[in-house]
Amino acid sequence: MIALETLRELASTPYADRAERPIWLQIYDRIGAAVTTGLLPEGTRLPGEDDMAVLFGVSRATLRRALRRHQQEGHLVARKGVGIFVRSLSVRYIVHQNRAFNDPINSESIVEETLSIGRIPASAEAAETFGLCPGDEVIELRLRMLLGNMPIYFTIKEFPISVFPDFESDYAETGSILGAYAAGGVENYRRTETRIIGDMASATEADLLQLSPAVPILRARSTNTDLSGRIIELSRGCWPLFGVELVFEAEQAG
Amino acid sequence: MIALETLRELASTPYADRAERPIWLQIYDRIGAAVTTGLLPEGTRLPGEDDMAVLFGVSRATLRRALRRHQQEGHLVARKGVGIFVRSLSVRYIVHQNRAFNDPINSESIVEETLSIGRIPASAEAAETFGLCPGDEVIELRLRMLLGNMPIYFTIKEFPISVFPDFESDYAETGSILGAYAAGGVENYRRTETRIIGDMASATEADLLQLSPAVPILRARSTNTDLSGRIIELSRGCWPLFGVELVFEAEQAG
DNA sequence: TAGTGGTCTAGACCACTCG
DNA sequence: GAGTGGTCTAGACCACTAA
Incomplete structure (x- = not known):
């Protein structure tokens, strides 16, 4: 049929x-x-x-x-x-750089899915970003966003243990990264840098985003700092190339 | 041979x-x-x-x-x-959002090429951005950037005539957009919004970027305002998807 | 006119998934 | 075992470009 x-x-x-x-x-x-x-x-x-x-x-x-x-x-x-x-997704998912992800601009509901959380040796990039030695551990958090039923974002976030010694429990209790931020003493933060590149999806990325293997994607690498300038998060995520619109707005004065 | x-x-x-x-x-x-x-x-x-x-x-x-x-x-x-x-281009071209294009980060020399300049009826998007009526004219400037011999960026910029009544001559004399800005009384400006999407190259875009037809590209749409908040430029450009890295840095305080 | 890349066909065998 | 998508072949004709 x-x-x-x-x-x-x-x-x-x-x-x-x-x-x-x-x-x-x-x-x-x-x-x-x-x-x-x-x-x-x-x-x-x-x-x-x-x-x-x-x-x-x-x-x-x-x-x-x-x-x-x-x-x-x-x-x-x-x-x-x-x-x-x-797979559809006729409407593009709009990501605002300076707003939370669950933005009302996207009419359909966004579901955030925690794929895994744990401590692993820092990736080479995270070690450099946080100033760690090879072998030092970080908190690794894997997330996926779903728009309706369709996965549209997958990200791996790394956090320094020195800043968030109880990240896992804080995250579990508050249910959000911002909650874990606050529990770790970070009341406010800034997204300091975002890097965007095009790439081919890896096998696992294609799987998680429900894409055919080796299709083009948009990749973002971003860092957050607290107000003192200390880097508290390294995030590397990806979207289907044709399923997202990234919006960067200048910060408002004041 | x-x-x-x-x-x-x-x-x-x-x-x-x-x-x-x-x-x-x-x-x-x-x-x-x-x-x-x-x-x-x-x-x-x-x-x-x-x-x-x-x-x-x-x-x-x-x-x-x-x-x-x-x-x-x-x-x-x-x-x-x-x-x-x-076509090569093994190194990605790095675009910094808050810096000039001819950034020393890209070791090889960047050449900016003026493809055309003139007055045409505003595009639908420009008319809406500038608050013009259908049929009103704008300054249209087409530029291409070359890294070495390879084209890596093509953009169509539109400027409101009300702000820049003598744009063409100002641009010709100063040889730069910032020069035309200054001649038009705009001493300082802000990039207020940038939108990034993935897309397929059109026939002319593929031609100008020296790409095969219908390959994936990265498309950016951005607006500049003067310090009073008046929108003075709408820019729509594109890069080869795998030939560029876009870097967005948070604005420095002060 | 000769050579190029773009399109299209009608087959074939394979690895994979699932009942 | 039946059906699926992934790979691969050996042809063919076309539109385009350049000498």
Whole structure:
């Protein structure tokens, strides 16, 4: 059953001139329109590639080309041996640099998910950032954000134990990083630096963000300091490239 | 002649187990290593795809898959009817939000290129930003930045005529936007908002950035205001996704 | 006109997932 | 074991570019 009838409908109209727009792009267009209009809702499983190729009257390679593009843009996600699913996310998730994450701008509810928390040897980057020696431990916190059902952000945060000796229990009790900040004596903080780069998703990142392997993502590395200038957090996170809009606003005077 | 001998060298060693890493990725690896080490210098033209497929002992489709990935990452650029060229750019270009573009951090020289300047009806976005009516004109300035010989940034800037009635001549005389700012009575300004999104390059953008068509890019939209809060510039620019690192630093107190 | 990259086909075998 | 997506082949025709 799945989305077979919908796809049959999509494939029923004849193609425009190939010289105008390649067939695979026309297939890409039709599927994309169906996803953004909701004709193919989030989570829908598509028919097998062989079936779809027949439906659209093209070879499997041509069909795969259209699907591949949608996978790179995060609209479809392929799982080997299972199928291809609609990932959607027609609206971009907006991240404001100077506001909390659960911003009302994103109408749908944001769910923050704690994946893991513990003490591990600091990453090379964290050791340098915090001025630690190799082998020194830090608090590592892994978080994932979900917009509706769709994961749109994954981050690994590291905190110096010297600043937050009881981070785990503080975090568990207050249920938030800001709560752990306060319990550690940090009443206020500043995001001092943010670095943005493009990259390919690693296997685990793609898995956690529910993306096909090796699709482009946006990567951010940021540091927070307390008011005295001491660095209290190193955060490295990633979003689907086409699923987020990052907004940096100048700080308000005063 | 071209890079045929180099490629023959690359293709001479046998492949690892296909189950470990697909052939096309192994080819991708070898070409990538040759590009980043300088074995295939910037601007080098590769042999034809048919020849390379024979060299690497694979079908053309498999070879194209390896090439395609490098094109998406901006290491290679294909020009239809001409050939495939090394674009390189192994070092990322670093853009600091609160500093001038020609930052000493980028060791190689940055060249700023004025592509066009003139008055045109404001874009819909500029009209809204400046509070203009449809059809009202603005100053439009198109710029491109080159790192060495490689284009790494393209931007379209719009300025309100009400603020800069003599922008063109001021810009021509001073040779810089800041000069035109000063001539227009704007001695100081603030970058108030920056929005970052991922996108696919349009045909003209790909052309100007010397990228293959429809590769992922990073897009920024930013506004500047004078000290009174009046918006004096709307800038929309783009970089190759894998060729830039954007750094946002908190403003210094005072 | 010759060579290039872009598109497309009709097969094949594989590793993986799940019932 | 049946079905899935991932890889790979050996062809073909096209539009484009440059000499």
